[in-house]
Amino acid sequence: MIKRGLFKNPKNQLEGNPKLSRTPAPCVADEMCVTCPSCKKTILTSELSENLSVCQTCGYHFRINARQRINIISDANTFCEIDQDMISQNRIDFPEYDKKLKNARLDSAEKDAVVCGTCKIGGYDCCLFVMEPYFMMGSMGIVVGEKITRLFEMATEKSLPVVGFTVSGGARMQEGILSLMQMAKTSGAVKRHNDAGNLYIGVLTDPTTGGVTASFATEGDIVVAEPSALIGFAGPRVIEQTIRQKLPQGFQRAEFLLEKGFLDAIVDRREQKKYLVRLLYLHEKAEQA
Amino acid sequence: MNAYDKVRAARAKGRPTSIDYINQIFTKFTELHGDRRFSDDKAIIAGIAKLDDMSVTVIGIEKGHSTKEKVSRNFGSAHPEGYRKALRQMKLAEKFKRPVICFVDTAGAFCGIGAEERGQGQAIAENLMEMMALRVPVISIFIGEGGSGGALALSVADEVWMLENSVYSVISPEGCASILWKDSSKTKEASECLKLTAEDLYSFGVTERIFSEKAGFEPLCEEIKNQLIATFHRNNSLTTEELLDNRYRKFRKIGG
Structure with a gap:
């Protein structure tokens, strides 16, 4: 017998808090931030260029x-x-x-x-x-x-x-x-x-x-x-x-x-x-x- | 013959290698080993010999003939210590005022972990710099494959000569095909694109002389020997500064 709800998307902590995701994100256009390929941190491009395109967190040197x-x-x-x-x-x-x-x-x-x-x-x-x-x-x-x-x-x-x-x-x-x-x-x-x-x-x-x-x-x-x-x-x-x-x-x-x-x-x-x-x-x- | 036929001829099994030319053209070849820094690279042979009555330094990239020898010579792909051994012999030639003759026959400088660890790029770069300023005559002869930087590292010379079935290229046809068409089997097309035959290189001013191979090995060696003697005699009338200026200008004007 198939239990009801088996094919419903399960929710767990991996998917984050749905309430949180509904709170409006800070309004940042895509081109205004980048993700550091090394430490995965999101960096504002304005901050990045101020720091000579080096990640402030891990020191990754962007091209x-x-x-x-x-x-x-x-x-x-x-x-x-x-x-x-x-x-x-x-x-x-x-x-x-x-x-x-x-x-x-x-x-x-x-x-x-x-x-x-x-x-x-x-x-x-x-x-x-x-x-x-x-x-x-x-x-x-x-x-x-x-x-x-x-x-x-x-x-x-x-x-x-x-x-x-x-x-x-x-x-x-x-x-x-x-x-x-x-x-x-x-x-x-x-x-x-x-x-x-x-x-x-x-x-x-x-x-x-x-x-x-x-x-x-x-x-x-x-x-x-x-x-x-x-x-x-x-x-x-x-x-x-x-x-x-x-x-x-x-x-x-x-x-x-x-x-x-x-x-x-x-x-x-x-x-x-x-x-x-x-x-x-x-x-x-x-x-x- | 199209470009790909030339590539195949240059790589053909049984084609004479550097050691064969050295034994045929010179007498009293005395091999000297080692780079004094790391080891003795068997992909490059170097030493002193007599060209007629003149002492000369001879350096050759050696592929070997038998399978066992080919393996021990790394199929003619030198490591950095090979290029450093060659440079050591060139410096000795400079000290004792002997002309230098290089035989080039390589698929390319070896790419592997050890080669990178010991600075393949730096070793080649140093040869390019030092050869440009070497205060004795230098002639390089392409007898088979001329693979990119690994061949150039022995051919910053006053004159570069090529056998009619030798090739000289910035990248192997296989490498070119795999970059261009993501298919390394299209070597035939790539060989045409690269303009790597002796005739092509003559038209670019990269090589000064092409030797016909039709008459066979011994007449070919005789012809190379005569041309070497004549060229070194001609060079005698130049001052060292003129010789170096000519060498610099030869490379300075290619493609300019």
Whole structure:
């Protein structure tokens, strides 16, 4: 015999208090709050941006775009962009690349995956490059390679330090071998800047992988990273497919790289400017002081 | 031959590997082991040899022939210590003013836990930087597969030469197909898209010279040997600064 009510929705404490759910929720539009993917806490976007897009509760670093980083790092109204009009072309007639580029421009409101320029950081003149995660995940094609190379060449000529923020999926497949050559080209420019006695500080952010890790990202005199940033040569999925086993927790995260000796420090986004200014101060050349 | 045929030829079983070219082109090859930091990576062989009467440093990515040897050489996929071993030999070449010749034949730098732990990306990056400024002539020869960063780490050279059935690519055709069409079996289409044949790379200015393989292995080695000797003699008229400027400009202008 079937008991009555068996198919009625049972109520228990898991479903919360129906009375409570009827009380009017605070009137917050969806776009005004986000849930932290790490601690699941709901954060008001206004609070989040005040805190440089870092979760106040657990310190999770939200992804931010290049312009936001430039605002955080450079002194107010000192950033002067260079090469802002360079755009990528479909040099090897790669399928769907034109469409991808168009979408990337719309997604990021940038012309390509890196923003370069000069600025002051704590009063120190610097060359700054910041990669753009919303443009094809910061992948490096000819334009990215050329802009980074020009920035280092300019910095070498003017004897200026370079500060660079990386975020990248690696070399851009859609430009074929020409993308790979950008690794050699940028490395050459970094080397010349280095040999002339200039400072280069790299800040690796989530994620920095592939051909960018295997070129200018890890060539700094000082290399630091944001907390928990994924940093590696091969992506975790590719490694798992190759070795057919699960990767350990925390593998390729910034903390792991620090332990293995590949980073100088992990620096919270809220401390980054202060940290950079301190390093620039410590490298101040005698004649400038 | 279409692009995919070239890929298959480059990977073909029984194709000569670095050690075969080294033994045929040079005399007195003396292998030197180890990176002095972690271990000796058997995926890369390196040492000193005579090219005619000239002492040279020779470095090659070695895939091996027998199954047992292939396993011990990790199928020609180097770990960071392999690239560091190569760099150590290049630095010795610089000290003793020997030209460097690299043979490239790899599906790519190995991706695995140990490789990441020991800084695969950093090892490759360091080679790119140091090779760009290495104060002796450097020539890289692609004899089979040229897989992405793992191949580039031995080919920041004054000239990059390719055998007609060798390929050089930013990503493997399989990897490209799986990203593009979520289907790694579409390697044929992907091979075409990537423009990875020696002719393609010649048109981009990535490679300076293509060697025909039609006459067979021994005539091919003879031709490589003659070209190496002629090129190093030509380089003698350059100052080190000119040599380095030319190398920098070679990469500076690609795609520009």
